[in-house]
Amino acid sequence: MRWRNTPARYGAVSRVLHWAIALAFVAQIPLGFLTQATADQPALQFQLYQWHKSMGFLVLSLAAIRALWSFANPRPRDAAGPHRAGAMLARTAHAVLLLLTLAVPLTGWAIASTSPLQIPSFAFDLVLVPNLPMDVSDAAEAFWSNIHVWLAYGAGALVVIHASAAAYHAFRPHAGSLHGMLPQRRVQAR
Numbered sequence: 001m002r003w004r005n006t007p008a009r010y011g012a013v014s015r016v017l018h019w020a021i022a023l024a025f026v027a028q029i030p031l032g033f034l035t036q037a038t039a040d041q042p043a044l045q046f047q048l049y050q051w052h053k054s055m056g057f058l059v060l061s062l063a064a065i066r067a068l069w070s071f072a073n074p075r076p077r078d079a080a081g082p083h084r085a086g087a088m089l090a091r092t093a094h095a096v097l098l099l100l101t102l103a104v105p106l107t108g109w110a111i112a113s114t115s116p117l118q119i120p121s122f123a124f125d126l127v128l129v130p131n132l133p134m135d136v137s138d139a140a141e142a143f144w145s146n147i148h149v150w151l152a153y154g155a156g157a158l159v160v161i162h163a164s165a166a167a168y169h170a171f172r173p174h175a176g177s178l179h180g181m182l183p184q185r186r187v188q189a190r
């Protein structure tokens with residue numbers, strides 16, 4: 001098994017990080033929505049918030065590791081094969097997605113840190129995550145909440161485009177880029 005990326009494909013570390021982050025990030029969108037839809041059930045809402053914050057901190061940690069790993073590894077050949085414009089688009093989309101997996105949880109952390117309620121964040125009931133050193137006020141909380149929500153739903157839209165592009169390239173004859181993100185055996189079996 002190759003741990004590191006090669007110029008032809010993603011290594012095991014990149015693949016595991018990609019799918020773990022993808023799963024957790026996508027799950028966070030309905031979970032975040034539910035924290036707002038359950039305002040009339042405060043006990044349930046509190047539990048959902050704790051899960052949402054915990055999963056968000058997990059995404060943030062994995063995304064930080066992934067960002068470092070991607071700097072220390074070669075980038076496999078472009079997804080869009082021979083098409084330069086497509087390759088540029090894919091590269092830009094990947095960079096933006098990578099930034100969003102950092103920025104969305106960071107802005108969520110900013111909401112929790114600036115909220116006058118000052119509810120402690122216990123990641124998975126295990127680790128007390130300190131608040132960011134920010135001024136506490138209703139206005140600051142509302143500001144970060146707005147940014148968080150826009151970035152989160154914007155990221156959701158970009159993920160739909162990204163996954164559709166991956167599916168499209170996987171079923172084209174020239175070279176399925178999805179192969180670069182799947183385990184080696186599945187690729188050789190084809």
Ligand code: HEM
Nearest residue numbers: 028029032033036053056057059105108109111112145152
């Ligand atoms: C992968 C990371 C995350 C994603 C994709 C995400 C996504 C979302 C979404 C979609 C909402 C619902 C907004 C709405 O419909 O009004 C939301 C709300 C919220 N999230 Fe996150 N979130 C993430 C991480 C975090 C983290 C790490 C925290 C805090 C430590 C956090 C705190 C909150 C809070 C406090 C709200 C309620 C905002 C409000 O007042 O409207 N989120 N999030």
Ligand code: HEM
Nearest residue numbers: 018022025070078079094097098159163166177178180181
């Ligand atoms: C069903 C969902 C998804 C599919 C099918 C998918 C598929 C892929 C594929 C095939 C690649 C490699 C493209 C290439 O060869 O250049 C890739 C790369 C990438 N994907 Fe996804 N993806 C999905 C979800 C996500 C999500 C939810 C995120 C982030 C929020 C994400 C972020 C990235 C990033 C940043 C890269 C660049 C390589 C890396 O740093 O890992 N993907 N994806």
